[in-house]
Amino acid sequence: MDPRHIAIGIPEGLKFSDLKLARDPATGDVSFDVAVIERICEANGLPSDYFMIRPEDALSGLLTSWYxxxxxxxxxxxxxxxxxxxxxxxxxxxxxxxxxxxxSA
Incomplete structure (x- = not known):
């Protein structure tokens, strides 16, 4: 299996709005409910921090596909x-x- 492309299923009953995506208008920083991502990881047999320890493109790809x-x-x-x-x-x-x-910036 290509580690850059894995099939991820969203657990039954979980809605995109559960992420509670928000953006700080002063800094542009994006925040969300990490527990939702952990729940997705666990439902797919992945470590709960799977997307948190990878480059941001991994999480971005998940969110974009889900959206x-x-x-x-x-x-x-x-x-x-x-x-x-x-x-x-x-x-x-x-x-x-x-x-x-x-x-590191």
């Missing part, structure tokens, strides 16, 4: 996730962005 499925299933748009998707598109259009590990 797409959420919207396709008739779910309500999430303003923070929409903003993050728009930012990623803008970065991609201009050759990518810069991303630093915490404490």
């Amino acid at each position: 797409r499925a959420h919207i396709a299933g008739g779910g309500e748009p999430d303003a923070v996730q929409e903003d993050l998707i728009a930012e990623a598109r803008e970065e991609d259009a201009h050759g990518g962005g810069l991303s630093y590990q915490p404490g």
